[in-house]
Amino acid sequence: MRLIRPGDYLVMMLAGALCLTLFWQLWAGETARTLTIRSKGKLWREVSLLHNQILDVPGPLGLTRIEVHNGRARIGSDPGARQYCVKQGWLDKAGQSAICLPNQTSIELGNGAAHYDSLSF
Amino acid sequence: MTASVSEHLSLRVGADDQRIAALAAIAIVLALIDAGLPSPLPGIKPGLANIVTLLALYHLGWRAALWVSLLRILGAGLLLGSLLTPGFFLSLAGALASLAALALAFRLPGTWFGPVSLSIVAAFSHIAGQLLLARLWLIPSDGILYFVPPFALAALVTGLVNGIIAARLLAPTPQQDA
Numbered sequence: 001m002r003l004i005r006p007g008d009y010l011v012m013m014l015a016g017a018l019c020l021t022l023f024w025q026l027w028a029g030e031t032a033r034t035l036t037i038r039s040k041g042k043l044w045r046e047v048s049l050l051h052n053q054i055l056d057v058p059g060p061l062g063l064t065r066i067e068v069h070n071g072r073a074r075i076g077s078d079p080g081a082r083q084y085c086v087k088q089g090w091l092d093k094a095g096q097s098a099i100c101l102p103n104q105t106s107i108e109l110g111n112g113a114a115h116y117d118s119l120s121f
Numbered sequence: 122m123t124a125s126v127s128e129h130l131s132l133r134v135g136a137d138d139q140r141i142a143a144l145a146a147i148a149i150v151l152a153l154i155d156a157g158l159p160s161p162l163p164g165i166k167p168g169l170a171n172i173v174t175l176l177a178l179y180h181l182g183w184r185a186a187l188w189v190s191l192l193r194i195l196g197a198g199l200l201l202g203s204l205l206t207p208g209f210f211l212s213l214a215g216a217l218a219s220l221a222a223l224a225l226a227f228r229l230p231g232t233w234f235g236p237v238s239l240s241i242v243a244a245f246s247h248i249a250g251q252l253l254l255a256r257l258w259l260i261p262s263d264g265i266l267y268f269v270p271p272f273a274l275a276a277l278v279t280g281l282v283n284g285i286i287a288a289r290l291l292a293p294t295p296q297q298d299a
Contacts, residue, residue, distance in 0.1 A: 003288040007233035008241075015241050015277045023270040 032094040032109035035073050037066060040104045049073060049109070059103030066107055079103055141177065141185050145192035148173035152197035162268070164211075164251070165275040168283060170197075171219070171243060175236050175287040183224050190216045207259055211251045218250025219243035236291055240284025244276040 037044045039057050047053065049071045056063040062079035072092040075085040080102035088098045097108040151169040160166055170193050178186035194212050198204035219242075226234070226242045252272065256265050 003235070003285060003292060004237050005233055005235040007229065008235055008237040008284075011234065011238040011241050012277075012281065015245060015280070018245070019270065019273045019277055022273045026266050026270055 032071070032073075032092060032096070032111055034110045035066075035068060036108045036110060038106045038108075044105075057103075057105050059100070059105050061103045064100050064103050064105040073107055073109060074098070075100060075107065078105070137181060137185065140181060141188045141192070144173050144177050144181075144185075144189045145196065148189055148193035149196040149200065152193055153200060156197070156201055162271060162275075164268075164272065166279075168244065168247065168279050171240065171247070172283050172287045172290070174216075174220075174223075174243070175240060175284070176290060178223060178227060178239070179236065179287075179291055183220075183227060186223065187220055190220055210258075211254060214254035215247035215251040218253075219246040222246035235284075236288040237281065237284035240287055241277065241280035244280030244283070245273070248272045248276045 032049055035047050035049055037047070037055065037057060039059060044057055045055065047055070047068065049068055052069050053067075054076065055066045055068070057066060059079070064078045064085075065076040067074050067076040072090040074090045075088070075098050078086050078100045080100050082102075085098040085100040085106075091098060091107070091109050094109055094111040097106060099106040148170040151173060155166045155169050158167065173193070174186050174190050177189040194209070194216055195204075198209045198212070203209050222242050222245075223239055226239050229238065252265065252269060256263075
């Protein structure tokens, strides 16, 4: 009996195809394209991540600076006390978000289609 | 058996019991080597002991493979000091999932599907069982899906290599005991 039999090659190919599918489904296709900025509960602006820019969003405490650079976005500075949204750093996956609660400003990355997050499902 | 005859109490050890014990002992040693090898990602291991599970399956049948697996997990757990830790339960979940899959895969025609097929099926079921338990119990978040692709790739490689080793060990004189 041979070490590797005909059906074994079939199983190998199926397993390889499964691996590729998993990589494709779970690692790719998550890239964010758009950035949604909300201020005081309302949509403030929706911008593309492909266009590098710096936006200053006015809030009750002052300006929240949002930086878009090379397909990523971050809160550059915020007048809030605890700086949670600034410390989150760069976001680059669809569905990721940063919320500056004291200044009532939030950013959320999307890829065109609506996404679910842990708060709304 | 009652307490009054306990002086004469003895376990009858059959030939198969001894073979299962011998295979389990080899599997425990391989599991210890596994644990000692450095790993790129926690949870990715060669799974050398699964070769022994395959030998038990082919030589002695599915029940023996189950025994060898469970004895190996218990023995390795005792020796590594990981008994009843999360890692122990992950091993157990992986082994039970792969044994369930082996029970089905072993029914495939042997002329077409050999140890390599069974090894790959077992490796994938092993990580599936582990990740399922991890998702339900240890890391209740879909973030765990991020780790699935490298685990699957590792299962393909280790399943293939272990399967070829098992096929090699089973090939020359199939009726001799391992």
